[in-house]
Structure formats: C-alpha cells, structure tokens
Amino acid sequence: MTETAIAPNLSRAVAPYRRALADALELAIPVDAVAAEERAASLAKRSLKKDSKVWGLKLAISMMDLTTLEGKDTRGKVYALCQKAVRPDPSDPEVPPVAAVCVYPTMVSFVKSALGQSGVKVAAVATGFPSGQTFPAIKIAETRQAVAAGADEIDMVIDRGAFLSGHYQHVFDEIADIKEACGPAHLKVILETGDLGNYDQIRRASMIAMFAGADFIKTSTGKVGVNATLPITLVMLECIRDFYHLTGKKIGMKPAGGISNSKLALAYLVVLYETMGPEWMTSDLFRLGASSLLNDILMQLRKERTGAYQSGDYFTLD
Amino acid sequence: MTRNEKNRETLERLAPGPASPAVINWEYSASLESTDHVSIAPRHNLFIGGRFVEPHSKKWFSTINPATEEELSKVAEGDAEDVDRAVREARRAYEKSWRKLSGTERAKYIFRIARLIQEKSRALAVVETMNGGKPIKESRDIDIPLAAAHFFYYAGWADKLEYAFPNRNVSPIGVAAQIIPWNFPLLMAAWKIAPALAAGNTVVLKPAETTPLTSLMLAEIIQEAGLPPGVVNIVTGGPAAGAALSSHPGVDKIAFTGSTEVGKRIERAVAGTGKRLTLELGGKAPNIVFEDAPLDQAVEGIVNGIYFNQGHVCCAGSRLFVQESVAEPVLRKLRQRIGTLRVGNPLDKNTDVGAINSQAQLDKIRELVQSGTDEGAEIFQSSCSLPQRGFWFPPTFFSGVAQSSRIAQEEIFGPVLSVLTFRTPEEAIERANNTPYGLSAGVWTEKGSRILKMAQKLRAGVIWANTYNKFDPTSPFGGFKESGFGREGGLHGLAPYVMLS
Numbered sequence: 001m002t003e004t005a006i007a008p009n010l011s012r013a014v015a016p017y018r019r020a021l022a023d024a025l026e027l028a029i030p031v032d033a034v035a036a037e038e039r040a041a042s043l044a045k046r047s048l049k050k051d052s053k054v055w056g057l058k059l060a061i062s063m064m065d066l067t068t069l070e071g072k073d074t075r076g077k078v079y080a081l082c083q084k085a086v087r088p089d090p091s092d093p094e095v096p097p098v099a100a101v102c103v104y105p106t107m108v109s110f111v112k113s114a115l116g117q118s119g120v121k122v123a124a125v126a127t128g129f130p131s132g133q134t135f136p137a138i139k140i141a142e143t144r145q146a147v148a149a150g151a152d153e154i155d156m157v158i159d160r161g162a163f164l165s166g167h168y169q170h171v172f173d174e175i176a177d178i179k180e181a182c183g184p185a186h187l188k189v190i191l192e193t194g195d196l197g198n199y200d201q202i203r204r205a206s207m208i209a210m211f212a213g214a215d216f217i218k219t220s221t222g223k224v225g226v227n228a229t230l231p232i233t234l235v236m237l238e239c240i241r242d243f244y245h246l247t248g249k250k251i252g253m254k255p256a257g258g259i260s261n262s263k264l265a266l267a268y269l270v271v272l273y274e275t276m277g278p279e280w281m282t283s284d285l286f287r288l289g290a291s292s293l294l295n296d297i298l299m300q301l302r303k304e305r306t307g308a309y310q311s312g313d314y315f316t317l318d
Numbered sequence: 319m320t321r322n323e324k325n326r327e328t329l330e331r332l333a334p335g336p337a338s339p340a341v342i343n344w345e346y347s348a349s350l351e352s353t354d355h356v357s358i359a360p361r362h363n364l365f366i367g368g369r370f371v372e373p374h375s376k377k378w379f380s381t382i383n384p385a386t387e388e389e390l391s392k393v394a395e396g397d398a399e400d401v402d403r404a405v406r407e408a409r410r411a412y413e414k415s416w417r418k419l420s421g422t423e424r425a426k427y428i429f430r431i432a433r434l435i436q437e438k439s440r441a442l443a444v445v446e447t448m449n450g451g452k453p454i455k456e457s458r459d460i461d462i463p464l465a466a467a468h469f470f471y472y473a474g475w476a477d478k479l480e481y482a483f484p485n486r487n488v489s490p491i492g493v494a495a496q497i498i499p500w501n502f503p504l505l506m507a508a509w510k511i512a513p514a515l516a517a518g519n520t521v522v523l524k525p526a527e528t529t530p531l532t533s534l535m536l537a538e539i540i541q542e543a544g545l546p547p548g549v550v551n552i553v554t555g556g557p558a559a560g561a562a563l564s565s566h567p568g569v570d571k572i573a574f575t576g577s578t579e580v581g582k583r584i585e586r587a588v589a590g591t592g593k594r595l596t597l598e599l600g601g602k603a604p605n606i607v608f609e610d611a612p613l614d615q616a617v618e619g620i621v622n623g624i625y626f627n628q629g630h631v632c633c634a635g636s637r638l639f640v641q642e643s644v645a646e647p648v649l650r651k652l653r654q655r656i657g658t659l660r661v662g663n664p665l666d667k668n669t670d671v672g673a674i675n676s677q678a679q680l681d682k683i684r685e686l687v688q689s690g691t692d693e694g695a696e697i698f699q700s701s702c703s704l705p706q707r708g709f710w711f712p713p714t715f716f717s718g719v720a721q722s723s724r725i726a727q728e729e730i731f732g733p734v735l736s737v738l739t740f741r742t743p744e745e746a747i748e749r750a751n752n753t754p755y756g757l758s759a760g761v762w763t764e765k766g767s768r769i770l771k772m773a774q775k776l777r778a779g780v781i782w783a784n785t786y787n788k789f790d791p792t793s794p795f796g797g798f799k800e801s802g803f804g805r806e807g808g809l810h811g812l813a814p815y816v817m818l819s
Contacts, residue, residue, distance in 0.1 A: 029610075030610070030612045031612050031614070031615065032612035032615035034784070035612070035618055035619060035784065035785060036612075036614070036615055045455065045667075046346065046667075046668055048346060048347070049346075049349045052347040053347070055344065056344065235614075245650070274658045278343050278344065281344065
C-alpha cells in the first residue's frame with residue numbers, strides 16, 4: 001500500500017462520525033429474502049382507518065422530500081414545487097408543509113430563496129448523481145458548492161462499481177470524504193439498491209454507509225428499474241436498528257422512488273413504526289422521496305375531511 | 319413588486335408548520351371485520367344422513383366466543399345413540415352409493431365443496447374467529463383458504479388413485495371415524511374429510527366441543543353440494559360422543575387429532591379390533607437458530623412459530639434452541655418484536671394474537687407458566703394490555719430454561735416459548751431430539767449442507783428450514799414417537815384411507 005493511501009485514513013481517524021469498516025462488515029449478517037418479503041407483506045396488510053389514517057397521512061407529508069430531478073427542470077417548475085412544498089393544500093391549514101425540496105445542485109440557491117423562512121429544507125443531490133461515475137475531486141467539489149449555495153442536506157450516491165467489485169474500503173472512504181465535505185449539512189447516502197442485486201448486499205452497503213458517517217441511508221435515485229420497496233426498506237431499517245444498538249447513534253431512513261399513493265405511503269410508515277418504534281416517527285429520522293405522492297395524499301385527506309372524493313382537477317399539478 | 323416576490327412574501331408569512339409531530343404512539347383505529355353478513359342460528363342440531371336432526375339426549379350445550387365469553391349458539395349434545403345412528407347412516411351410504419361411484423363422480427362433489435368454501439369464505443372466517451378466538455387475519459388468510467385448497471387437492475386425486483398407488487388394486491376402507499381438535503376447526507375437518515371422500519370412504523366427524531360452528535357450516539355446504547345422504551355425518555358433543563365414536567364396532571378407520579393422552583386412550587381401545595388408526599398428537603418442537611442465521615428473519619420465524627394462533631398449534635416451535643454466540647442479539651430482538659404484537663379483539667384486522675380458546679386451556683397455560691417461574695427460569699412477557707372479559711394470555715418467553723424443566727418437556731399449547739442455548743450442532747441435535755415428541759422442527763442457518771444434515775438427524779415428521787409453520791395440501795404432515803403416526807396431506811395422506819391389494 002502506498003503512503004498516500006494510508007495517510008488520509010490516519011487523518012480521518014479523528015472524525016467522530018467515521019468508524020471502522022471491519023465493524024461494518026461484521027454486522028453485515030445474511031438476510032433471508034423469503035422471510036423478509038413475507039414480513040413486509042404482512043405489515044402492508046395493516047388496516048388503517050379514520051384518525052390513525054389521517055394522522056399517518058399528515059405525518060407522511062411532513063416527512064416528504066418533494067423531488068424534481070430532471071434535465072428539463074427550470075426555475076418556473078421548481079418555484080411551483082416550492083410553493084406546493086410550503087403549503088400543500090391552501091384550503092386546509094391543518095396540512096403541514098413537506099420536509100424538504102430535493103433538486104439538482106444548480107437549483108439550490110434559487111430554492112433556498114424561494115422557500116425563505118418556511119422551515120422547509122433544501123436538499124441537493126450530488127456526487128455525479130445518479131451514476132456516481134465521475135472523479136472523486138469533482139464529487140467533493142460538487143458537494144462543497146452545493147452546501148455553499150445553501151443546501152441543508154446532500155443526497156450522495158455510492159460508487160456501485162467499486163462496491164460490486166468488492167472495493168468496500170473505497171466506497172467507505174468516499175462516503176467519509178463526502179461527509180467531511182458536507183460540513184454542517186446532513187448527508188443522505190443513496191445505495192441505489194436496485195443495482196446491488198440482493199438483500200445481503202443491501203445490508204452490507206447500509207452498514208458501510210452508516211459506519212462511514214451517513215446521517216441518512218436512502219434506497220434509490222429513482223433513475224433505475226427497481227426503486228424503493230417495502231422489504232428493502234425493512235431490511236435497511238433493521239440495519240439502522242442494529243447500528244443504533246451498537247453505537248447509540250440514530251440514523252435516518254429514506255425510501256425513494258415508486259412511492260406513488262397514500263396506501264403505499266402508510267405501509268412504509270407502518271414498517272417504520274413497527275420496526276423502529278415511535279422515536280423514529282419524525283422527519284429528522286425518516287423521509288419519503290416522492291414527486292407524485294403528495295397529490296394522492298391530499299386527495300385522501302380531503303376525502304376524510306369532506307366525505308367525498310374529488311377529481312384530480314381540484315388538486316394543483318406543479 | 320414582481321409576482322414572484324409577492325409569492326415569496328406570502329410563503330414567508332406562513333408559520334413554519336410542525337416539521338413533524340412530537341413522539342407519540344400511533345394508535346391504529348379499530349378496523350373490525352364486519353359481522354353483519356353472518357347470522358348464527360340460536361340452536362344447532364346434528365347432521366346425520368344428510369339431514370339436521372335433534373340429538374337423542376334432547377340436550378343442547380352452549381358454545382361461546384372466547385374473546386367475550388358471550389354465548390354464540392347452542393349445539394346438540396350427541397351421545398352413543400346418535401353416534402350409532404350416524405355410523406349406520408355412513409355405512410348405508412358407503413354400501414349403497416359412495417363406494418360405487420366412479421372417482422370422477424366423487425371428484426365432482428369434492429370440487430363442489432371446495433368451491434362453496436371459497437364462496438362462503440368471509441362468513442366462515444368470521445365464525446371461525448368468533449368461535450375459536452383466533453385473529454381474523456389468520457382465519458381469513460390461512461385457515462379458510464387452506465381448507466378449500468385441501469378439498470381442491472384431494473378432489474384431484476379421486477379419479478387417479480391407481481396412479482397414486484401404481485400396480486396395486488386400490489379400494490376404500492369403509493366408514494371413517496374422525497375426531498378433530500379446536501385449534502384449526504374447519505381446516506382440520508378438511509384435512510380429515512377430503513382424503514377420506516376422495517378414496518371412496520364415508521365419514522362420521524366429531525368436531526371439538528368448544529369449536530363446533532364451522533363444522534356445522536361445512537355440513538350445510540355438504541348438503542348444498544348435494545352429496546348423497548350419509549356420506550358425511552357430523553356429530554357434535556363432548557368426550558362421551560368422542561369415546562362412543564372411537565369405540566364403535568361399525569367403524570373401519572379412526573383418525574384422531576388431539577392430545578397425546580386421548581390418543582393413547584384411543585389406541586388402547588382400538589387394540590385387537592382390526593380398525594385402522596392414525597394419530598396426530600402433541601408436540602414440543604425445537605426451533606434451532608445457528609449463529610450464521612439471518613437473525614432478523616429468524617426472529618420472525620420464532621414469533622410465527624410460537625405466537626401464531628396463540629400457540630395453539632401442535633407443531634408450534636415451543637422450544638427455541640439458540641446458539642450461545644448469538645443468544646444476546648436474538649433475545650434482544652425477540653423482546654422488541656414481542657412488544658409490537660397486537661393482542662386483542664380477534665375480529666380486528668390488525669390483531670396479531672387473539673383469545674385463548676377456553677378457560678380450561680387458560681388454566682393449563684397459567685399452571686405451566688407458574689411452574690416455569692417456580693423452577694427458576696426468567697420470564698419475559700409482553701406489556702400489552704389485555705381485554706377485561708374473555709380468555710387472554712400475553713405473549714411470553716422463558717430464558718435460562720433447563721432441559722429438565724417442565725416448560726421444556728411438556729406441551730403448553732399456548733403463547734409461551736422456552737429458550738435454551740447450545741454450543742455445537744451435535745449438541746443441538748441431541749437436545750432437540752431429547753423429547754417424547756417428534757412432530758416438527760425448525761432450522762435457521764445460511765449453510766445449505768447443515769440444513770440437510772440437521773434434517774437427516776432430527777427425529778421429526780416436518781422440518782422447516784429458514785421458515786416455520788408453513789402448510790400446503792401437497793405436503794405430508796405427521797409425527798414421530800408420541801406425536802403420533804400416519805400422515806395427512808399429499809399423496810401420503812391418501813394411504814390411510816385406501817386398501818391396497
């Protein structure tokens with residue numbers, strides 16, 4: 001091993017968030033796919049009615065990272081999204097604002113000013129999102145600039161190529177570097193679970209991310225075939241639970257992509273609640289990455305309030 | 319002021335809403351399965367010779383909902399006279415019609431029963447839950463669909479018996495006396511009746527004393543399916559009716575599922591009579607977790623193994639053997655998981671653990687749990703609140719259990735798990751087999767070769783690998799040693815109902 005490869009490790013050893021890769025790999029115990037999927041399916045069968053449904057749906061809104069991540073994003077589009085984020089349903093003051101607006105780095109300063117003092121956070125994807133196939137220095141620079149522009153949260157992607165070829169130390173170091181570059185901003189680490197192949201790998205990647213300094217672990221970019229699923233979220237939450245037991249540190253969870261309706265959003269909250277307990281039922285520790293989910297929830301809430309479903313024309317398309 | 323600036327100002331005026339509500343428990347609102355579509359007659363008679371007839375005793379006993387202790391209906395108290403009448407009707411139906419029918423014709427009737435069970439599945443699930451105390455999600459998703467599946471499966475065999483037993487002449491046995499338990503009332507009736515009918519036998523079935531209602535609904539289904547009168551007869555009653563049935567000289571075959579104690583009594587009564595006998599009795603199954611197991615899923619398997627149907631399962635994984643190196647995380651996870659089990663109204667769709675089936679069973683569970691505490695084992699119980707009325711017991715486990723403890727030896731038949739530890743696979747096998755029972759076992763490991771080795775060495779009729787309590791009509795089920803003999807389900811389940819020459 002060369003001098004340069006060792007030196008950064010030594011300097012990083014003092015960072016409080018950075019732990020040992022070996023410990024992460026030790027906690028990467030196997031996951032039984034059949035049983036994990038069965039458990040997730042049984043939780044999805046919980047029947048939520050009346051007050052518990054309304055409470056859950058409002059909580060889901062308050063945990064939402066309202067997202068637009070497209071090449072064709074413009075200020076006009078993003079501005080509309082910010083307004084929706086702050087006041088999702090102007091006709092109902094009981095509906096809370098979402099947790100954050102998630103955009104590409106170039107939009108950060110604009111979103112920051114559009115959101116003003118609303119309390120809604122700005123999240124930026126970074127590190128060569130979504131593929132992560134760029135130079136380490138560029139990933140760090142991108143992260144720093146996004147934070148400098150006002151991002152409260154950085155959603156980074158892991159290097160799946162390195163992970164799948166077994167270079168866990170590389171993946172680990174890169175996450176730790178980005179965490180350092182984040183400064184005060186919170187770091188969400190996207191595992192891109194759809195690229196990882198199985199639950200054992202998802203568990204291993206989750207552990208590596210947490211031991212390297214992630215504040216949140218996140219399933220997906222939304223840009224590959226398989227995005228968040230209930231069993232993947234369950235498996236990742238179980239990792240968070242084990243990490244918390246070992247270190248006393250609470251890590252957040254963010255499923256993203258494919259969560260498009262209220263019923264599914266509630267199922268995610270049930271998985272969260274029955275795996276982690278009430279302490280994790282907060283936007284500090286759970287986020288739902290979604291774009292089209294919000295209107296469906298608003299539709300359901302209005303139905304609970306008025307007793308009747310209203311057509312899509314009564315909910316703004318942003 | 320530009321429009322954008324104005325909008326921004328509006329946004330800034332809005333108070334920063336509660337980012338998220340304070341930490342509170344998410345109380346799921348009640349989500350009760352509707353009972354409006356179910357009407358239970360205030361009084362039920364015996365089903366003999368295709369008709370519902372009053373019992374000879376002219377007595378009817380009360381059957382209750384164990385979750386509320388309220389009476390659901392009165393059920394006929396069959397006695398030896400009624401049993402005799404039922405056996406004679408079954409014999410007549412056997413000689414006159416059923417044995418003469420072609421397999422294809424028998425299959426039509428059995429398929430019809432299966433379809434009618436599916437059609438009435440909602441009502442059957444609700445009544446099963448009301449009469450037995452099991453959660454509606456289990457009766458809805460497991461008991462009733464599996465009961466229908468058993469009829470479908472054996473209907474398929476009815477015209478293929480010569481392929482089931484190649485190069486043999488296959489003929490039915492005659493009249494089968496079938497006595498079933500209260501833990502899976504309709505499902506056990508299906509396990510018993512379906513293969514018997516497929517093979518060309520006629521049946522006298524005695525449901526358990528505490529859970530007769532779905533068997534009587536099955537009687538209505540059988541009537542509706544147009545089976546020839548007397549092919550299936552259902553005699554409700556207590557132990558006297560059961561004893562009369564198992565000792566009746568007109569019976570050719572006895573199939574019993576229930577306690578080992580009663581099973582032994584039946585075996586004594588049958589000795590020397592030439593009657594065929596199959597017994598599916600108690601169990602004290604080992605669920606063995608190795609250190610390389612997927613631990614979170616193993617915990618699910620442990621929970622499903624012992625708290626499914628309140629632990630009223632003969633194959634329940636009631637002895638947990640966990641490798642000492644992972645005992646700490648497994649028990650920590652288990653304690654946490656038990657805390658999330660929802661105990662309460664069985665009709666609530668979110669209920670995980672329902673009511674104990676009867677006062678007598680509750681007393682037995684309490685007595686054995688007390689013995690566990692007395693013997694020095696450490697008890698952990700869910701802190702869930704229990705309803706005031708009805709029969710309830712919280713999910714419980716004991717750690718620090720000795721192999722010699724009563725709770726490690728005797729079947730509790732309730733939501734009570736005994737946890738023991740082991741060091742090597744050999745020790746696990748030795749201690750797992752060190753029981754008079756041998757119905758089932760579970761093995762949790764990532765290592766395929768170890769699963770195969772354990773399956774060879776464990777003396778149990780059913781062995782689950784990285785899962786537990788999975789049932790399928792195509793798979794044989796039955797025990798070793800004091801867990802009984804004979805198999806139900808699959809091709810093996812036909813064998814006790816045919817004569818081969």
